Amino acid sequence: MLTDRLARQIDFLVQADRLKTIIRRTPLTDNSRLENSAEHSWHLALAALALREHAPADVDLARVLELVTVHDLVEIDAGDTFAYDHDPAVHRTKADRERVAADRIFGLLPPDQMVRFRALWDEFEAHATLEARFANALDRLQALLQNVQSGGGSWAVHHVTRGQVLDRMAPVHSALPDLWPFVLDVIDRACDSGAIVRD
Amino acid sequence: MLTDRLARQIDFLVQADRLKTIIRRTPLTDNSRLENSAEHSWHLALAALALREHAPADVDLARVLELVTVHDLVEIDAGDTFAYDHDPAVHRTKADRERVAADRIFGLLPPDQMVRFRALWDEFEAHATLEARFANALDRLQALLQNVQSGGGSWAVHHVTRGQVLDRMAPVHSALPDLWPFVLDVIDRACDSGAIVRD
Numbered sequence: 001m002l003t004d005r006l007a008r009q010i011d012f013l014v015q016a017d018r019l020k021t022i023i024r025r026t027p028l029t030d031n032s033r034l035e036n037s038a039e040h041s042w043h044l045a046l047a048a049l050a051l052r053e054h055a056p057a058d059v060d061l062a063r064v065l066e067l068v069t070v071h072d073l074v075e076i077d078a079g080d081t082f083a084y085d086h087d088p089a090v091h092r093t094k095a096d097r098e099r100v101a102a103d104r105i106f107g108l109l110p111p112d113q114m115v116r117f118r119a120l121w122d123e124f125e126a127h128a129t130l131e132a133r134f135a136n137a138l139d140r141l142q143a144l145l146q147n148v149q150s151g152g153g154s155w156a157v158h159h160v161t162r163g164q165v166l167d168r169m170a171p172v173h174s175a176l177p178d179l180w181p182f183v184l185d186v187i188d189r190a191c192d193s194g195a196i197v198r199d
Numbered sequence: 200m201l202t203d204r205l206a207r208q209i210d211f212l213v214q215a216d217r218l219k220t221i222i223r224r225t226p227l228t229d230n231s232r233l234e235n236s237a238e239h240s241w242h243l244a245l246a247a248l249a250l251r252e253h254a255p256a257d258v259d260l261a262r263v264l265e266l267v268t269v270h271d272l273v274e275i276d277a278g279d280t281f282a283y284d285h286d287p288a289v290h291r292t293k294a295d296r297e298r299v300a301a302d303r304i305f306g307l308l309p310p311d312q313m314v315r316f317r318a319l320w321d322e323f324e325a326h327a328t329l330e331a332r333f334a335n336a337l338d339r340l341q342a343l344l345q346n347v348q349s350g351g352g353s354w355a356v357h358h359v360t361r362g363q364v365l366d367r368m369a370p371v372h373s374a375l376p377d378l379w380p381f382v383l384d385v386i387d388r389a390c391d392s393g394a395i396v397r398d
Contacts, residue, residue: 009249013249014228020242021227030220041241061261
């Protein structure tokens with residue numbers, strides 16, 4: 001009934017459903033619950049459409065949409081690694097855990113698609129292309145918006161400092177410079193309200 | 200600190216977060232909960248990437264990704280209209296409810312972007328372009344996969360008949376004919392298991 005190729009594509013899409021159960025540390029803007037990595041990925045695609053004009057003119061929007069759609073799939077096996085986790089072992093092991101996950105998850109696809117999807121994930125992770133830099137900047141900006149709108153979010157819960165947030169937002173500074181004054185203003189206000197620890 | 204243009208873009212992205220709270224009738228594949236329209240939209244983008252080769256060769260994939268990213272935003276105000284709702288008034292009022300929602304939600308954006316996003320939504324709804332037909336086929340196929348994987352999903356809960364499901368899946372037949380034998384097989388098995396009512 002199914003060719004092996006189509007069976008693999010369907011199985012990949014079915015297993016990808018689990019990204020909806022991977023919980024991030026950032027809340028919804030109404031603070032009703034933490035968001036998951038699938039809906040977060042959708043939000044990045046929407047942000048790419050809405051903020052396109054602030055990226056360099058020659059950014060390939062289609063590529064950006066592909067990058068953000070695929071960028072968190074490894075979390076199905078590797079889990080979401082919290083950017084501000086205090087345990088250095090979490091960050092040290094992240095790359096290895098995610099590589100193993102990428103081998104399995106993209107390996108569900110037919111070989112040519114495995115290569116193409118894996119290349120998208122590698123590109124996102126490497127921050128080396130215009131498209132990956134734009135996609136990563138959106139990833140950081142979206143978490144900032146979720147935190148500030150929900151009244152502090154993961155910053156407040158985990159006692160994150162201004163220096164940590166500034167480091168984390170560096171991709172916005174380089175890839176979306178139009179938005180940097182806004183980001184600085186958000187961070188300053190969050191320091192004033194106590195959501196971010198002023199260091 | 201913000202130009203009016205950027206302020207509108209940010210406000211649009213913040214308000215769009217509410218799509219994560221719009222609950223559909225289809226469950227996650229593990230049947231742990233019903234899915235929301237934001238994570239569903241992400242799943243369609245992933246399906247567009249994985250199933251691209253089954254669409255006509257000249258389909259513009261970037262356009263498809265834009266369509267699926269935007270296609271459910273009106274539900275923030277209009278709610279998700281269940282395809283198999285028995286109340287004819289629900290379907291009669293859907294277009295009007297969604298038009299009012301589109302006016303408000305896309306109207307959050309600067310005027311040129313309002314026009315562009317609205318055009319994407321109109322295109323998806325009209326099923327008139329290759330890209331809209333592919334996107335709509337993915338929308339139907341994804342619901343079928345969620346239902347069958349979760350053991351019946353919205354079909355079983357709402358006593359949906361085979362004829363209703365076949366009507367609903369017609370866009371798959373026309374836009375993704377490679378997948379039609381698979382869809383028919385899934386429907387037949389769901390009839391055998393009692394998840395779909397054989398009529």
